[in-house]
Each structure stands twice: as structure tokens, then as C-alpha cells.
Amino acid sequence: MTLQKQVGFWIGGLLVLVLTLYVLRGMLLPFVAGLALAYFLNPLVTHLGRVGLPRVIGTMLVIGTFIVIFILLTILIIPLLGNQLTAFVARLPGYVVQLQALATDRNREWLQAVFGERLPDVSRSVSELVTQSIGWIGGFLQGLWSGGAAFISLFSLFVVTPVVAFYLLRDWPRLMNKIDSWLPLRQRETILELMREIDVxxxxxxxxxxxxxxxxxxxxxxxxxxxxxxxxxxxxxxxxxxxxxxxxxxxxxxxxxxxxxxxxxxxxxxxxxxxxxxxxxxxxxxxxxxxxxxxxxxxGLHPVWLLFALFAFAALFGFVGLLLAVPMAAAIGVLTRFAIRKYLASPLYTGVPRAEVAASTRD
Known part of the structure; x- marks a missing residue:
């Protein structure tokens, strides 16, 4: 297979993957969340296996502990946070108006020197701006939720996610070995090295x-x-x-x-x-x-690049995009650095054909 066909094959596969994620984004949330949870907890299960605990037992222990902690947090903290959030959103416009009043009252003399005797009444505009901002944030969050969980209920999310995480954790080494066996033989070492960089x-x-x-x-x-x-x-x-x-x-x-x-x-x-x-x-x-x-x-994840990835993937895939943003940003960063290294060593950058470079190296 020529290089052009190989590149076309992988680009086509990537486009099919992106299109599949976009079409199925409404039902992917529990599966992506389960994958993220399994990836996060895998080192702990692996450590338990090293001390002699069977992987199935270690997986059950880790997932069970996570579920218990999650339930306790949901019962004890979530209601309190919900009450505080509701009260905070209701009082935020008043807080902003009071801050504006404190700033203008204590500095009225120099403000009058700048604006004249009639100071601009910004309290109303600030309050309206904050109210509009709160409405925009609420709409944005609602859009994330509807984009990520339009076809599943909250109950199914809580049930499916730990089940997916359990099976992925139990079979993690076997899945990784199976994926490695599917890689092209000639490029296997390069791909594995890139995957290790992404994982790190x-x-x-x-x-x-x-x-x-x-x-x-x-x-x-x-x-x-x-x-x-x-x-x-x-x-x-x-x-x-x-x-x-x-x-x-x-x-x-x-x-x-x-x-x-x-x-x-x-x-x-x-x-x-x-x-x-x-x-x-x-x-x-x-x-x-x-x-x-x-x-x-x-x-290798710059804060600006990470922030851009979060917004971009959230806009494309909703709440699922937020879960995919960090791994995709890490993968794109590693692949970009690999492409730059290849470019700096290529004739496109050096202006010297590869044959001449190889001959000078032998000399």
C-alpha cells in the first residue's frame, strides 16, 4: 500500500469516527464517562493486582468504594450546594449593584470631575448585564446537558457508567493487547511510542x-x-x-x-x-x-490550548465533548509535536534531499 493510500485510509477512519461521535453524541455520555472513570481508576486496580489481589476482586472493590463515596457526597453535599447556588444566583445582581455603589460613593468627587455633575447611572445597566449573563450561562449549561443527555435519563447515567467502568477495568490489559495487535506492522513501534507519549x-x-x-x-x-x-x-x-x-x-x-x-x-x-x-x-x-x-x-497541555479545546468540543458534542476535550487535546498535542519533528528533519525544512543527508552522515 502506498503512502498516499495509507494517509487516505487513516484520514477516512478519523472522519468516520468524528461523524459517529457527532451522530451518537446524545447517547454516548454514560459510555464516555465510564471510559474516563476506568482510565482514572486503572492504576489503583493495577496496584491491587501487584500485591496479589485478582483483578476482578480489585475492580469490584475499587468500583464499590467509588459508588459508596459518590452516594455519600450526593446525599450530604449536593443538596447543600444546590441551595447555596440558588441563593447565590438570586443575590448576585444585588451584590454587583452594591459593589458599584461603594465604588461610586467613595469616589464621587473625582468621578464628578471626569463626568460632570450628572454621573452616569450604571447601577441599572450593571444589574441588567449581570442578569443577562446569568441567563446566558444558564442557557449554555442547559444546552450542554441537552446535547449530552437528550436520549438518556439521569437514572441510566448513574447505572450504566459504573457498569461500563467495571467491565473496562476488568478487561483493561486484554483490551490494550488486542488494540496493539491491530496496529500496522511496519508502523507499530512508532504508533506505540506515540500512544505512550499520549498516555504519559x-x-x-x-x-x-x-x-x-x-x-x-x-x-x-x-x-x-x-x-x-x-x-x-x-x-x-x-x-x-x-x-x-x-x-x-x-x-x-x-x-x-x-x-x-x-x-x-x-x-x-x-x-x-x-x-x-x-x-x-x-x-x-x-x-x-x-x-x-x-x-x-x-x-504538554498549555492552559490556552486546553481552554480552547474545552469550548470547542463542548460546542460540537455537548457535555460529552467536555469529557473528550482533555484526551483529544493531549493526543492532538503529541501528534502535532511529532509532525513538527518530522517536518524539521525533512527536505521541506532543510532544503537538502534525504539521500544527500544520508550520504553526508555515512561520510
């Missing part, structure tokens, strides 16, 4: 960053709640969860927390600086302790 990048980011997010969720929620901040649990957990994209979570959480603190504790600036100090400590803890030890610097 993906494992380092997904498992490492998930551990970082969990630690930050615990730290921020406990610290902000202990400081007496309104909606401290909601803001803390959201900050840690959004930290999956580096810098996005901490910046978003800090803006929300400091804004709520100013409205809540005004004019007590001490409490505002305490809230700000919590985020300074959290950033130091994340940058110098958690990230170097749990994620590392060789992941």
Missing part, C-alpha cells in the same frame, strides 16, 4: 490535576467557610473544580470571594484581606507544592 501526558494531567483540584476544593471550601464568608462552601468547591484549567479557577474564585467579602464585611477591611490571603496561600500551595509533585512540568 494524559495520565499526568488528568490524574495529577484531578488530585490538585480535590486538594484545592477541600482547602478553599474549609478556609472560606471558616472565615465566615457567605457561600464559602460553594465558592471554595467551584474554585477547586475550575482549577482543572490552570489559573482559571483561582482567578474566578478570587474575584467572586473578594466581591462577596466586600459587600458582606464592609467596612471591615480586615476580613476582606483575610479572604484575599486565603487565595494567596492557595496559589502558593498549588504552584510550589501540589502542581510540581502531582502534575509535573512535562505534560
Amino acid at each position: 501526558a494524559l495520565a499526568a494531567f488528568v490524574r495529577g490535576q484531578a488530585s490538585v483540584c480535590l486538594a484545592l476544593m477541600i482547602f478553599y471550601s474549609v478556609a472560606l467557610t471558616g472565615a465566615g464568608l457567605n457561600f464559602g462552601l460553594l465558592i471554595g468547591l467551584s474554585t477547586g473544580a475550575l482549577s482543572f484549567v490552570p489559573y482559571v479557577g483561582s482567578l474566578t474564585g478570587m474575584i467572586l470571594a473578594v466581591g462577596v467579602a466586600i459587600v458582606q464585611f464592609w467596612p471591615n477591611w480586615t476580613m476582606v484581606f483575610i479572604v484575599l490571603g486565603i487565595f494567596v496561600i492557595g496559589q502558593f500551595f498549588e504552584a510550589y507544592v501540589l502542581y510540581p509533585n502531582l502534575v509535573g512540568e512535562s505534560v
Whole structure:
């Protein structure tokens, strides 16, 4: 088979895969979620196998523990978060108006010097802007949900996902060996090397960053709640969860927390600086302790590229796209770096034919 036919075959296969994912995106959520869960938990099951526990028993133990923890979190935390989220969304326009009033009242003299005696009434426009933003965010989330779970119920998601994860975890080594046996013989070593690079990048980011997010969720929620901040649990957990994209979570959480603190504790600036100090400590803890030890610097996923991938795949595939964004971004990054290495070693870049390069190497 010529190179052109090989390239055409793989491009055609990729297009068929993308088209299949797009057509079936409404029913793929529990299966993609099960695959992601199996990939995340596979090292733990493998470790249990190394200490002598049969893989089936280890899989049952790990999946059972995950289900118990998930049920406990659903019963204990989800209702509380739901109440806080509802109250926070209802009070957010008022918070923004109060912040705007504090800013204009204390700086009325220089604002009048700039705008004249009649200051622009921005409180109404700001409130309307926040209300519209909340409506847009709600519509965006609703679109994600409808795009990802239009043909399945919430009950089926909770039932199918652990079942899929169990069977994938149980048969993981056999599945990987079977996939390896399907690879083209001449390119097998190159493909396996690329797959190892993708796995290293993906494992380092997904498992490492998930551990970082969990630690930050615990730290921020406990610290902000202990400081007496309104909606401290909601803001803390959201900050840690959004930290999956580096810098996005901490910046978003800090803006929300400091804004709520100013409205809540005004004019007590001490409490505002305490809230700000919590985020300074959290950033130091994340940058110098958690990230170097749990994620590392060789992941190869730039925050801007990751953010773009999340939005792009969410727009294409809904909620399923959010689950596919990180592995696809890691795979595309590895393949792009491989293509660049090939280009830099090719005559297209060097301007020297391969035969001349080989001859000079022998000389």
C-alpha cells in the first residue's frame, strides 16, 4: 500500500469516527464517562493486582468504594450546594449593584470631575448585564446537558457508567493487547511510542490535576467557610473544580470571594484581606507544592490550548465533548509535536534531499 493510500485510509477512519461521535453524541455520555472513570481508576486496580489481589476482586472493590463515596457526597453535599447556588444566583445582581455603589460613593468627587455633575447611572445597566449573563450561562449549561443527555435519563447515567467502568477495568490489559495487535506492522513501534507519549501526558494531567483540584476544593471550601464568608462552601468547591484549567479557577474564585467579602464585611477591611490571603496561600500551595509533585512540568497541555479545546468540543458534542476535550487535546498535542519533528528533519525544512543527508552522515 502506498503512502498516499495509507494517509487516505487513516484520514477516512478519523472522519468516520468524528461523524459517529457527532451522530451518537446524545447517547454516548454514560459510555464516555465510564471510559474516563476506568482510565482514572486503572492504576489503583493495577496496584491491587501487584500485591496479589485478582483483578476482578480489585475492580469490584475499587468500583464499590467509588459508588459508596459518590452516594455519600450526593446525599450530604449536593443538596447543600444546590441551595447555596440558588441563593447565590438570586443575590448576585444585588451584590454587583452594591459593589458599584461603594465604588461610586467613595469616589464621587473625582468621578464628578471626569463626568460632570450628572454621573452616569450604571447601577441599572450593571444589574441588567449581570442578569443577562446569568441567563446566558444558564442557557449554555442547559444546552450542554441537552446535547449530552437528550436520549438518556439521569437514572441510566448513574447505572450504566459504573457498569461500563467495571467491565473496562476488568478487561483493561486484554483490551490494550488486542488494540496493539491491530496496529500496522511496519508502523507499530512508532504508533506505540506515540500512544505512550499520549498516555504519559494524559495520565499526568488528568490524574495529577484531578488530585490538585480535590486538594484545592477541600482547602478553599474549609478556609472560606471558616472565615465566615457567605457561600464559602460553594465558592471554595467551584474554585477547586475550575482549577482543572490552570489559573482559571483561582482567578474566578478570587474575584467572586473578594466581591462577596466586600459587600458582606464592609467596612471591615480586615476580613476582606483575610479572604484575599486565603487565595494567596492557595496559589502558593498549588504552584510550589501540589502542581510540581502531582502534575509535573512535562505534560504538554498549555492552559490556552486546553481552554480552547474545552469550548470547542463542548460546542460540537455537548457535555460529552467536555469529557473528550482533555484526551483529544493531549493526543492532538503529541501528534502535532511529532509532525513538527518530522517536518524539521525533512527536505521541506532543510532544503537538502534525504539521500544527500544520508550520504553526508555515512561520510
